[in-house]
Amino acid sequence: MEDRRFPFLDGVAGALVDGSGTIVGCTSAAEDLLALPARALVGRALRDLLADPDAWRGPEESGPGGWDGRVTVRTGDGRPLNLYVRVLTLHGDNPNDPTATRQVVLGAKSSTVARWRQDQAFTRELFLQDRFGLAVFDTDLQIVRTNTHLLPYSGVPPTLSGLKLSDFLQPADALVLEAHLREVLETGRPLVQAEGLARTVVDPRSGRMMAISAFRLQDSDGVVIGLTVLFTDITEQHRSRQRLALLHRVTAAAGGSLSVTGTAEGLARAIVPDFADVAVVDIAAAVFTGDEPVPDPTGRLVLRRTAVAGPSESAPATGDTVHVKADGTADRTTAAEPAHGWEITAPLAARGILLGQVAVRRDRWKDRYEDGDRLLLAEIAARAALAVDNARRYTREHRAAVGLQRSLLPPAVRTVAAVSTASVYLPTDSAGGVGGDWFDVIPLSSARVALVVGDVAGHGLQATATMGRLRTAVRTLADLDLEPDELLVHLDDLVSQLLFEGDFTGEAEEGDTAEPVDTAPAGRRHRPDPGSVGATCLYAVYDPVTRACTIASAGHPPPAVAGPDGTVHFLPVTPGPPLGVGGLPFEATEAVLDEGSVLALYTDGLIERGEGDIDEGMAEIQRRLAAVARQDRPLREAALQLVAGLPPTRLRDDVTLLLARTRAVPAESTATWTVDPDPAAVAKVRADATARLADWGLDDLAFTTELVLSELVTNAIRYAGGPVGVRLIHADTLTCEVSDGSSTQPRMRRARLTDEGGRGLYLVAQLTDRWGSRYTAAGKTIWTEQELPTDP
Template sequence: MLVCELSLDAWMDADMPAPDKPAGGTAEETFPAVVVIDDTGAVTGWSRAAEELFGYRAADVLGRSCAPLLIPPVTPGDREARVATWAARFGDQERWSGLLEARHRDGRQLLIRVSGSRLRTPEARAAWLLCMTPATAEEPGRAADLLEPLINHSPVAMAIWDRDLRCVWLNSAAQELHDVFPHYEIGRSLRDPIPGIDVEAARDAMSRVLSEGIPMIDREARWTAADGSAQLTLSTSLFRLDGVDGLPLGVCSLALDISRSRARDRLALLREASIRIGSTLDVTRTAQELADLAVPVIADYVTVDLAESVLPDTEPLQRLAGSEARIPVFRRAGVASVHDGVPESLWPRGQAVFVPPSSPFTEVLSSGRSHFEPLLDTSSGTWLDEDPARAEIIHGTGMHTLIIVPLAARGEILGVTVFVRNDNPAAFTKDDLILAEELVARAALSLDNARQYTRERTAALALQRNLLPRNLSGGDAVDVASIYLPSDTHEGVGGDWFDAIPLPDSRVALVVGDVTGHGINAAATMGQLRTAVRTLTYMGLPPDELLGHLDDLVVRLTEEDAGADGFPLGPTGATCLYAVYDPATRRCTMATAGHPPPALVDPSGVVSFPRPPSGTPIGVGLGSFGSLELELAEGTLIALYTDGLIETREADIEAGIDRLGAALAGAAVPLESLCGTVIDIMLGGTPSEDDIALLVARTR
């Protein structure tokens, strides 16, 4: 084990003569200092370069401990910990290297780069050959060893600071920042005040890294010249430098000027695109978000033109009149410009875009490859001859460089995005093309998601409305009105439904339900349940028995439709409230399967929410349901609804029930307008978070 005794106070205080000056040159110019020590820490070999480096002759150190070469520890406990650290890290290694803080005979501190190699001796005792070179610029010619050319050509400003936060080494990039940071100077400490320069933040950060050893990575600092003529943004990182004995020696700082970094700008733009583009599942809004983001970062003028398949609700382009020279190919979905009023655009958003068949627009659409034209050719004999209106705009606004990128997603071309510069005199470069393609690729996925969502939502909504009753009738028992409001969130159409079923003897069944989940599957499940409820109603079953049979039916359907793993493939549960009113007795019998209670408004305007025995949701398979029977006065209002009407993220169901009671108490009397009035009061103009079904009936 390598053990270096670090305190021999008597020998350290001895008056040792200084070595003679070598006859020719300096040891640093040719050879490193070579020292040999044995397993007790005693020096057994000492080169002439070692004399030059440390100031001791060979006769002064041979056979003695190497402790005087090291900076003495403060306490014996520190000394023992230092020895233990060194021995644990390097004592059993054949080769090792690192930094060491040493001491010259005259008391100067030296930062030494040391490499150790294990030696074998005839006595079979361990020994180590140590090659030492100065690691700081205080020793000429040793500043950065063999890596100096590479480090000095690096754009990263590198500096080393000792424990007193004094600069001891710089590379060329750091020296160039001296005007920005005057403490980038050999021998100057961050603790030295400079008028007009605030280094408190840098000093605190370095002190923290020095004491805690935790690196600080990529911390941005901005500097502005006193006259405002220049600005810099530096990305700074700090790392602690530890010696081979584990003690901190200082801090290495790395600073990179990122104020004009195109790579950083590119990442920032793409990061912003991931946040801003596709914020909603709306096709035209997503297209406009792409155009807005690209101006003026990439271009002065940007359009997003989409194919007909992406905008299914618009007038088919094939019906628009074209000509041999110009045909309708796209529809403008997004446009942005650095100029107010977008003078470059021939067509506003929503209108059809006509292009010549020989234009680069149709070529991009058919080939799927970008069109890159750094110098836009506006001379005669080009495709612009077939499009004089566009040629006039190009000449009039000074367009001089062009990029057209296809909007492609999942193997399909959705449209094109056009990038143009007119104010910016710089022509587009290949880097601009790559950035534009990356940006458009991200936007295309958002557009395709929005398109698919729109299609699915339209289909689900059509299915939902076809499955809901079209001609609702309460027979001779009640007057009825209803409303269904799909969700405005991404989930879209759900499985809410309602129904009014006239029965023999002038009775009527009122039902409202809510299938779990959203989309086409939920709507289809809703249709099955509504049909099943009608069938069971015609069998004359009382409300609690009807819900029990409905529960059994859903359980069987779920088992039959389960996948190979035994799990259901679609929605499996629902809540339901079922009520039967008999006008002859004015009795209303109701049962619930996990559904919110009905609202009753008597002729005097008093609102109540009777609570039938709580039942489990449909599809659980427990079949535990009970009924509640009430006598209703003539002209009583019955309101059945789904939880979307009363439940929000900010308030629970009970709070929503209280709000619904207030809305019904003050709502308009005519039944035809009651549903819309209640919806307006409950939502307050905000989009609904869930589907809403509301069925109201007034007894005759």
Template sequence: MNASGDPDESFSLGAMATALIDSDGIVLRWSRGAKELLGHTSAEICGQPVGRLLAVEQDRHVTRCESGVPERGRVVLRHRSGGTVEVSFHTLPLEDCTDVLLVAAPARDVTHWEQGASFLHSLLAQDQISVRIHDTDLSVVRTNLASDNPGGPFRTAGGRPHEDLAAEYARDAEEALRQVLRTGEPVLNREQLLRPPYISGRTSSVPLTAFRLEDALGHPTGVAVVFTNATEPQRARARLDLRQAAALRIGGSLDVTRTAQDLVDVLVPGLGDMAWVDIAEAVLEGEEATKLLGGGQMHMRRAAVASAVGPWPDSMLQPGEAMPPWEDSPELRQFQKGQTFLAADRATVLTADKRFGHPLAYPEGLHSVVAAPLIARRALLGLVGVWRTEQPDPFEPEDADLLAEIASRAALSLDNARRYTREHRAAVALQQRLLPRATSDTATAETAGFYRPAGGGAEISGDWYDVLPLPSLRVALVVGDVFGHGLAATATMGRLRTAVHTLADLELDPTELVTHLDDLMQQLADEVPPAQRDAVGATCLYTVYDPVTRRCSLASAGHCPPVVVQPHGPARAIGISPGPPLGVGGMPFETTTIDLPPGSVLALYTDGLITRDDQDLEATTHHLAYRLSELCRNHGDLIDIGRALMADLGEAPPSDDVALLLVRTRAIPPEHTATWEFAADPAVVSNARKAATRQLTVWGLEQLAFTTELIVSELVTNAIRHAGGPVGLRLIRDHVLVCEVTDPSNTQPRLRRARTTDEGGRGLFLIAQLSARWGSRYGLSGKTIWTEQSLTAPTTSPDT
């Protein structure tokens, strides 16, 4: 301490004062340190009572011995300059005399020394803090770790850092300590990788803090290094990270197997080296899990596995394989009721294997196991287990609790996925039952239909396609997409498809048919609550192809334009004028008519086929046209073309349903049709009969001449009598014989049973008896009545 009473900043023996005092308190000897402390020389003090130096009597801070001489304490002394100095003192009796040695030092220095010693002692006594004091050569001069402590990063005093670190880490560590010695700049919380030589193959990362030690003159004397044992905080943080990962990754899929795989992917390597999940077979099918208790056949299959130490061993139960029977045991029953299983060492694992009676091989190196049941709504959905083979630490009860927590949440996700699987399969089955046959092959067209349900939680939509044979060898082609998902959309699709069938039988113009569908959709919207009406709607494309005229008429209600590939020509999207989606109302629909040469391929589809997140519909439609053109050049079979287009979607389930209808058009040869036109004169009826008979003779169908003459006579006579002229007659030969009579009237013909006394009214009844089927359709002006006869019809005349 200097004259002003300020203490030195570092420990120094020069700051201590000593004096020899006899039993009466007289100063006999006075040291140089005492002079420096109080300013008095030896000549001034020796022979004087030591009490003269006291500035204030403070007995309460002084402890006296039995003889009354002060033993130790803290007092305030006078400085020769007139100031005061507070000191702590201690008296030491000498041997063979009554004199005592008085040792004093500035009180503040003593306090600092005591606190420093206490701090160092406490620091070296800590279990979670590792301390090493190095000299300027970095040799260890003091440490709180011994060589028999396997949990510490260093061994004992006298060692050097490179002896306790692997070669790849030692150089960096020593250089960091030398930098502290040179600059005096401390290192704070540096992550240091340690690999103690007595723990083979293990590394750990600990925060390192290092600072320089200096003497009273500020010269470096060494480096103090402090490692914080972060094992428990690291484990707690790892468990928290695992909880967060489980919350984010598990449950994102509504597929049971995918959910199980997400579970093991979270657990490996976060909790262990290998993990597996077994799922009840009923759950995999979307059904309720069977409530089992006890041993026997578990009816479970391995659904997912994960390994951080290489491929899943062939000796283990593989994904998809059935779990063998288990022997009944109290431990198994407790496990089935929800108790987590923990085996912290290999001996316990082998013992448990015998108790459970589970005859499965274990991976090499297994030393610790934790397993938990997957229970939801009191039903055992499956099991999850985690093994440690490479990670040296055994599982702890905290790990078992963590697995139980994750398993509980995963079980709820599995149960949700199971419910979705059940509803999804029901909706798919219903929708597939509502769809027509996938392929058809007629004289009019060859067709192939394809459907892929949505996946990834999007549920089933109301996509559909239809191929409807129409009279006169025509065919109606339909594709549509109902808004929304699930069974409600499928049910709406079924009602729309039924309506299309009914309206198609009326042989309505495409525009008129789509208009009726729009009215129907508005009625369906009125049946739902007002808040849900905006979600009721559909898009639809209705197409009629006539193989005689080779014309295709289309009407669209907000649907994607079809793509056509003509023989020896490029593919293109047909330019149509789509009206609004069904259910909007208030806007007209238009019919577009195009000519299609035989062999043209027409693609009708829903937007799921062309929707891409990063592209607009126009670009994806052009890509579809290009792809379809390419496939038509390389493949002649529509099924191969359709499969290739569906394969372009990838293996992952699409986000929306996809319906695709491919049609290759055909044409009736011109020589298989005959057309005439007659004036509105009853005399032409015989001419019409003769013309039909001559044409049948040319076709070799003389056996149909008699019935055809009767049909032509009745239809032409009725047209002249009730509609006027001109009257058109057309015969079409294919697998059936079609007879059409066209007149300018829009009057609906009706079949009735004439009474015995009636002179007329039997014409249509007679036609119904002579033909396989008959009907009528309307054009822009007038109507056409048609009949169909089988080419193998009997030659006998009917009984009239």
């Protein structure tokens, strides 16, 4: 009775019993189940196999439909075996002949039958579930059977038997799902919770997100006959994950920039296309300058369309002006709205300040926004508003820092008797803001000029304030007419004091007013840690009369010089230690420059390339300086060309460049005399000076010059002794110099009415525009300056 073509009979034993209850035939499964051969079973009374013979019901007791129930049999090895049997009665041609009646007995182990019943119940209930979809596919991926809850959405046919997924789903979605199922058929590996989008052909909107699990079906011979697929709708969970992920992306994108425009652009790009097809961010105009937006007298706030993301054909243009009311709602009478309108607009408000708004729109064929989407946009706007406000505050502080630094620097273009200069300052685009780079052009006595460039490590207001202190100190020391190496010694001592007092690095905590404890022996200071020193400086003095340039460096890169013929070289400066190390000397280098040479002073931000190769950076500057020198461009254009595109990557440090084109005072514009230490020689000096002023067309200055020379030469002869030198320089001012061999500096004092002397220097100061004295290798020089008369 067993047939492999009917696998549902596997494990079922069968026997044929005649009307007297004798076994007349059996299946091999019966032999296996009872552990008895057929010859031991055929011809034997069935009741003899039962543990309880009375439990058996013959044909006359079975009724027309037979019976079923549980019985216990004795197997060939003597073990009791619980079976579930089904007994069918077969009647012969003559119902009155009991010998013609037969019984077909089908039996299986009780445990096996229980499992069959569980399988049947499981399958039946599985197809009745309403929380997930169930489908059986054949090997061609045609649907054989489904429960009634498979994809109960618009566009799904009521009857799916015989259809493929591509018959009712969007081609792209069907292709993805069928690829998963085909892999299960081919490999036999189950598919567990794979996600796939299901959009129908009839309703191609956002569709439903399904979690798909599948396993292959095989018969008892291992032949693949199809697969079973479970579909679970996880659309809401998927949307929740998407919203959370979007919120994180927007927060990161909006907070990744300290630029107001960059923040708005990051916000718009993060929204499209996952949340909207078009997104627009409008920011109040005042935010771009770091100010707090204030509504106008009509209660409206002017917004600037700052960032737009989406297809260009459907997105509005940036730069439009938009107005909103004080409560954040759009003023439809003036707002520059796109033609199709917006589905929701959320205000960008932070810390009680309305900063702008964000508006989004989806294409019409997509799902409209739900309440959850509106809440998400409100949360996005709240987080983005904090980023915009942070960018606004940074803009305000950055502008203040840049303004402070630029106020501490000289004009970008300047002309004095010795040089004409042009400068460029590029602050780094780092979060710390501007830094401590500075330069200066300081007019000195006798038509000379000091060129200074320096760099304080770090960024922000602290570095800028420190830079201002050092620049002021340099100007003060320069006014003393110190030599470059001597000036750096004094500046180094000042920085060492600042480091010792904790005022240089700005490391003291806010509110820390404790006095510093000095544990060094009396009369000595701690030497600062070299790692805490963060300032370099290069100081150069150029004399247009001798064309000599004297330079000293405190850890700063050497200047470059472009000659009038276009050749460029770096001056052989011997750099000393950075400022603040203390105790080490500085060495001055002197070079004679041709008239019209271009001297380039810079900070290391100009030569430090992205890879840190300073030699490459210096070679590039040398090449560019040679190019602009040959073109003979104005200094301002040359300076801009030198920094254009340098470095090729984002700036790692501030860039400061100072270009100075040297000028020379011709020999005929100077006059020099040596005066014997005899009071009678003063008259001769006055006469010679008056004659020279006449040659220069400066007769208007003759009387004052005579008085100045008489006083200064007489004092030099009286107090210094030895030869006295006199020099006149006709440049942008008239300079009078008197030199002697004494190192005693003159002091101006106010004479009393009874004093016979003491009024000389006072008169000199009143008659001239500037005066002063400086030490020289041979003594000292007292100098005065007079403004040249202007043409009427």
